[in-house]
Amino acid sequence: MRYYYAEHQDAYRRLLREGMTQWNDLFGESWTFDDFPNRAFLESVLGRLVAGGEVLEYGCGTGPAACFLAGRGFRVDAVDLIPEAIAVARRMARERGVKVNFGVQDVCASPPGSKRYDVVLDSYCLQSIVTDADRAKVLRAVRERLKPNGYYVLSTAMYDPDRVYDGEFRYDARTGICYQETSVRSPDAVQLDGTWYLPHRRHLRPDALRTELAAAGLHVIEQDGGNVVAGLTYQAR
Template identity: 75%
Template sequence: MRYYYAEHQAAYRRLEQEGLTQWNDLFEDDRTGDFDAFPNRAFLERALVRLGLTTADVLEYGCGTGAAACFLAARGFRVDAIDLIPEAIALARRFARQRGVSVNFSVQDVCAMPAGSKQYDVILDSYCLQSIVTDPDRASVLTAVRDRLKPNGHYILSTAMYDPDRVYEDNFRYDATTGICYERSTEPADDAVQLDNTWYLPHRRHLRPEALRAELEANGLQVLSQEGELRGDVICTPTRRG
């Protein structure tokens, strides 16, 4: 089992059991009780206006319970949305039905996307990338993004960033060099690393703004804008080849 699976499966099972609607509802400080008040909504609305998009083919990966996908579908966008966790996709389909919108939801691991010929005007990440931690996995995701964007398409990304005020609890360890946050593990497992004779699993990747920009550019994406308090809201377009 990959490092990112168990935490997310448990979270979406809890969401269903407790009658909650999105990931942030698991945290009292972030809970709104409003499915439509997803965290990157304001940025997404600004991005759509800036890019002049009123209808387009969209792929959202790591869609969770589908709030952003439903938001776009309700406005006439043609949306494919994927998530690794079957429980998340089941909830997303239910919420879409309740709202009378059409989204093509499917269970798929963005870190292992099969080759495909469909290209998109927009690829959206609503706070998924920080949970994709290792260099090979992030390269796989960003390569998939680059290859699936139309030549004039846009990658709209919201991701958690390094925050000097964030406190990592005792069972976590942050590597300032890589931006990787590790979580202590009770035993060796797939993807585990040993630090000071203790096993840890990759947990999050909290990069500084300049490191995120460099990573995106290294994977064939030109950064058009980078904003937000910690500069984790980004719009990219494919770097022109040749």
């Protein structure tokens, strides 16, 4: 089992069991399904996007962003690792009368696809894709699935000097990786100072994120912290 699976499986099973509708409900936060964390950012970039264009959202969770874009006329494919998340997403789309093609898929193990999109969307998934190899694979897939003048629209958690990493967590400032102590001896586990850890989150600074995207062949067009619009490198706009 990969490092990112158990946490998300447990979270979405609890969410489904307790009648919640989106990830932030698990932490008692005030966001709602229709007022989700990156809604304002998506609204701010709608003018850039092809009206009625095709969107791929990976790591969609219960689908608030996918439903939002479908409600504005976009044709949306959306995938998530956890079946329980997709079950809730399909219900929420039905309740809102919007059409989204939801599916279960591990973005870190996605088969090659030939369909290209006007938009590839990430709503707070990338920070849970931690290792260099996994992030390179995901960003390569983003590049390969974008149309020549398409946009990668990304919202991700970033390094925050006020965030405290204590107890079972350990932060590596050099890589931006937050590790969580574990007793599981999975292939992803690493030993640091005699203690075993699993990769948990990747919290980069803005310049490090730009560098990573550039290495993947993606050019940052605009960035506000972890909210980014990028396109394929060397594409005229």
